[in-house]
Amino acid sequence: MRQTQIFSGLSHPALVEGICDRLGQRPGKAELRKFSNGETSVQIQSSVRDQDVFIVQSGSSKINDNVMELLIMISACKGGSSKSITAVMPYFPYSRQSKKKSHRGAITARMIANLLHVAGVNHVITIDLHASQMQGFFKCPVDNLVAEPLLARWIRNNVPNWRDTVVVSKNPGGTKRVTSLADALKLSFGIVTTDRRRPGRGEGLSLQGSAIFERLGLDGTYETDGLIEEEFDAEAGIAPAETVKVTSNEDAAEDAAEDAEDEADEKKDGPVRGRGRATSAARRLNGNAVNAVPSSPLVKSTRAESFISEDGQDSPRKRLMRTVTAPSASHSPADPTADEYTDERARDVIHGRLVHGHIVDDDHPSPALSAVSFKNRPPRSSNSDDDEPPEHMLNSMMSTCSVEEPELAQPMGGTHDAGDTSEAEEEDLKNPELETTVTLVGNVRDRPVCIVDDMIDKSGSWIAAAETVVKRGGATKVYCMATHGLFGGDCLEEMEECECIERIVVTNSFPIPEDKKARCSKLTIIPVESLLAEAIRRNHHGESMSQLFLHGW
Template identity: 45%
Template sequence: MRRVKIFSGTSHPGLTEAICERLGTTLGKCDLKKFSNGETSVDIGCSIRDQDVFIVQSGSAKANDSIMELLILISACKGGSANKITAVMPYFPYSKQSKKKSHRGAITARMLANLLTVAGVDHVITVDLHASQMQGFFTKPVDNLYAEPLLARWIRHTVPNWRDSVVVSKNPGGTKRVTQLADVLKLNFALITTDRRRKEDADQIPGNEKMITLVGEVRRKTVLIVDDMIDRAGSWISAAEHVKLRGGAKKVICIATHGVFGGNCLKEMEDCSCIDQIVVTNSFPIPEDKRKGVKKLVTIDLSQLLSEAIRRNHHGKFIPHYLVE
């Protein structure tokens, strides 16, 4: 593509290279380094005057460093007279903090949206925001892409007898996401409600949840437990154990867009005998040390979805309704 420059932050260079390969372009030269005191330094190594600039920087295990790096990159491109600056953020950091959880809590996702705007961003492309209303935090256009078509295609091509499967939400908040996928695949869906143990419980086990209700029939069926991200293992393991041991499901596949896998989450899910497969996209970089020895993990590539969004954005074409909300 002409008059386009694509830059990568340090959070997910592999995904950026895959996007560039699909677009038939090369990665823009950019020197990212840290000073001895921990400060981030950015030096754009090519002309970006009157160019459409796309900066690919996802959330990562070092979320704060990734954010600061992105903000400085945006500011540097703004100072370099770029025509338009688009932040491509496959996983939007702090997306779980999109509302107040206490009287004196902060809405951190809104603050990050404000920071991006002040830095000089003109457009944001992201994938499966934790809460779709977060788009209202921005004063600039936001394309919230859906990974649903990619997940549906994987299910159709990979899951044996997928038409006999049931899509399950492990909490009431994820019902809309689950029903949308179930409608696309023309499958039945079910819902699990959980009773989270209070902090004052003396016998509390960290991350443990007590299952109280399964609404729907899963006996002798393949269960697809779906949510937007996998961060902690507790609720996923509880849901898998409930549908398999009590519900009589024959197979359980955990599916999410963002594989954050905090702490020992991935290992705990790998060790769970009730979980047969773990399916995520590559929106969030998973370190090799966490992947080591994990056989259940399947990663779906997002580069096709993101490269198509970038191409259409640059040429001023509409993005199909089934890809964006």
């Protein structure tokens, strides 16, 4: 291409060589070096006057040095009177810091966009931003290319029986990316979510201030004086009965006579008979609906009958009105509407337990949680003979009636953001004192699975998702696919050792050290030189970029 210069930073020289080979030209000459105190020095050794300049700089392990190199090179080309300057950034640095996560946090991705604008950039080309909304940070046009066509082509060519493949997202934040790939290949998709195990939520919940628990007396802060009806029943010697009797006009008259007697006895005996008056008032209230059909079939007025006299007549002094809930009507087997609202897809929801980031059996012990629960449990009084409520009932009520501790709430308020779950998820999986519940939504049994995300940085969530779909879901093979292979720390080695992972597929948008490549036999790298070279060519000639987003280019 004429009137074009392509310069390379120090982050990914091999990528620039591949781009220039496909465009049929050589990289521009530039000298990048450092002073003894770490400062970066750039010397552009080719003429850039009235030319279109493309500076290719991706991220690397020295991300801050790469950013400074790019900014200085842009400023140097601007001072050399270049016609336009385009920053080609296959991996955009600081893309995960695109929003505030605390009151005193910084939106670092926007700061990088402002620095590029101040340096003099006119256009930005990148691949798969962590959040596509980041394009609004820039004051210049942004071409956010996608690696989806490359991943889809690899699936069609390398996955056996790829038409049966299920594309799975390992967290809620990547659902849109997964559904896009699944729609392009006409495949099924699923999702894996993780959360702190619910039986352990009791340690993070407070029973204080809960009206229900105070009435039940489970927190030891409230002692009830006894139910009024129970005391009245004990005083009157009434025994519960099973029969149901409809209130008649004669019964209403008898109730009125009883009320008069109760008022007279109350004046004579003092406040002790006050409870009887309250009960009589309730009985009179229920007796007003004589021979009336209740508005709801679930609620019926029943009369608790006590002893029956020898002559077969009921004792009016020993009757008490109560309101009970009748059992719901069951559908007969021949009823065609019995299964009208039955959702068969509910069978595709599978739950599992994660301890130290790995799937375990349901009966696997959790020593850390048991120790914490025992330590935080208040001592029971020695004179209490009541049994504790079942654990599943207690946790269910605590989740409804109690509040979480402040440290578990969001710093900026509101609920959890699905796009920011990756970092917190990795921390929870590595925490030895936490047990995590994992949920798989989708049918993956006897099918290959492709777990897709925009980057692979830490291995915890990838291994957890792979073990979930294989050990719980029954998948045959698992392919971990992402655009950017950052592979921080021992991520690549840990994924290599995981028996549930068949292949690890990434692009070469981010440089991977040669020693890591040699130690990982499962790693497959898809080149993106052709995608970036075509984007540079179209940008130089003013052609449309929309063809690069299609699966047939």
